[in-house]
Amino acid sequence: MLEPSTELLKQIALGEDSVLELKTVEFSGDRITGPHRNSMADELAAMANTHTGIVLLGVDDQSKAIRGVPKDKLDIIEAWLREISNDLIEPPLDCVIRKTLITDADGGEKAIMRIDVPRSLFVHRSPGGNFRRIGSSKRPMRPDVLARLFQQRSQARLIRFDEQTIVSAKPDILEASLWRRFRTVLSPADDQEFLEKMKLVAQDEDGILRPTVSGVLMATEHPEVFLATAYVQAVCYRGTERNAAYQLDAKDITGPLDVQIREACKFIERNMRVYAVKVPNRVETPQFSMNAVFEAVVNAVAHRDYSIYGSRIRLHLFADRLELFSPGTIPNTMTIDSLSERQSARNELLSSLLARCPMNVNAIGSQRSFIMDKRGEGVPIIITESERLSGRRPEYRLLDDAELKLTIYAASSPHGDDPG
Known part of the structure; x- marks a missing residue:
């Protein structure tokens, strides 16, 4: 510039x-x-x-x-x-x-x-369509050029979206208290060398050092300032309908991604019911397995497509189910049926950073030491623990090839209470 x-x-x-x-x-x-x-x-x-x-x-x-x-x-x-x-x-x-x-x-x-x-x-x-600049004039993009540009600026690019630089940001927006937690005894002593090695910063096409998408998402308190929809929109409804008149609680959950994961889990834990019976000792049964909830939220935050503008993670809690919407189609050649059997990461850098973040959630039954383990165990845990608790298998659906919806069904009340 x-x-x-x-x-x-x-x-x-x-x-x-x-x-x-x-x-x-x-x-x-x-x-x-x-x-x-x-x-x-x-x-x-x-x-x-x-x-x-x-x-x-x-x-x-x-x-x-x-x-x-x-x-x-x-x-x-x-x-x-x-x-x-x-x-x-x-x-x-x-x-x-x-x-x-x-x-x-x-x-x-x-x-x-x-x-x-x-x-x-x-x-x-x-208003005139999709244009690109050639020399001193603008030109409409042919369909093949437009398709190529979409590909370049999506998950399929050679440099993944989570490694792209944000040209409107400067490296000093990254907070040392957040990025220093990724250091190990083997990390370079020089701060800039460390940040570049971790790909929290990188040079843009003009050779200027800029924060990357992952740097902003993991090392700033307010990533939504630079990536407007990088947050979780959580809503709890009374009953089983998505109706604003029945809204009990709502929160836009912001912050570094590990904080978003923690606060989203807390939102669910705070709003779900816990049933208690004496048989003869008191036994508590939560509506949802917090271990399964944790894995579901981690997957949504770590694997969503951050390149899709205007779409955010949506978390909707009802009396009988939890719905979690994550922007983006399924990575690579995976299908809905193969989710529990195969592993693929859209955001490799984000996943590796979350794998360095210690567990910050009380996910009962989890054996994790870090938020991600990258072994592909998340979906099997979601399915088996949720089905064991509620008797119904969670459902994944792909909406318009643009959004992945997960429905986890709630455990029924042992007293036969109506979910409304």
Whole structure:
């Protein structure tokens, strides 16, 4: 990215290219009449789909002259850009909007608006369709090019999504108290060397060191700031219907992934029923095996597809069942029927990091020392322990080839109480 003003002036003098777009701004009163909102959205999305770049508003693309924008209109332009990024681009585009002073050819100082557009983790669609940037112009993507881009930015890429860098973040957002827990006696003494070796940071395509997706998910207190849907949405309902009127408890569970796992299990433990009978001594029967619940939540958090924008893990607790929705299809060539027999990890790096996190859940019956063991025992535990407790086998379903749903049935009350 170009930072010094002198370097930016040199680039303006050379004109537009793949990473620089120049535009003048026209007003009618306080209303922006040019460029058109849809056209601006197409330009921003095309750049995000292609390469990290800069858009400068207030510079003529033909003459390269710095026209500037009225200083009293800067806030109007900023609001206009925010609306375009959030409302006209799908998924919404995260870019940096800055008001900048720059020197024109006569030595005067003029205000322009600078938009730093990162190469996105996602494929963006704008009002005109799906665009990419070729040289100084945008071009619609042919179906084969679009399919290839989706593949590159999905689980099938050579560099897995959980190892991708987040270009809007800096390494100092990673909290030492969180990443130091992954150190061992064999780890490099140098912090940066250690972070790179663990792939918590990596160089982006411009050679700048950035946090990776896994770094943000495991070593920041609020990963949802950079990955908006990286949390668990938990809801407990009274009865058996998904109805807001019957909602008993709800929580958006955020934090590092190991914290999300712990808090999701606590949510279920807090809201499920525990039945007690005297035969002759008191015997307690929970609705759900917490060991099975733990394995289910770990699988959802560790194996979800974090590249899918707008989808979060959903945990719905009813009187008669638990439903857990995890974004993403089944990895590789696995099927629903083979889940209990085969092992495949979508997020290898995340799985290895969770395998270094000590158990933080009271999962009764678990023999784990660490959150993940990577032996593929999770699904068999979910099935056998849940079926033993409730008499019903848990069910996995793939919804629209985009979301995996697990239903764990609750144990019935020994008193014959109605689940509602």
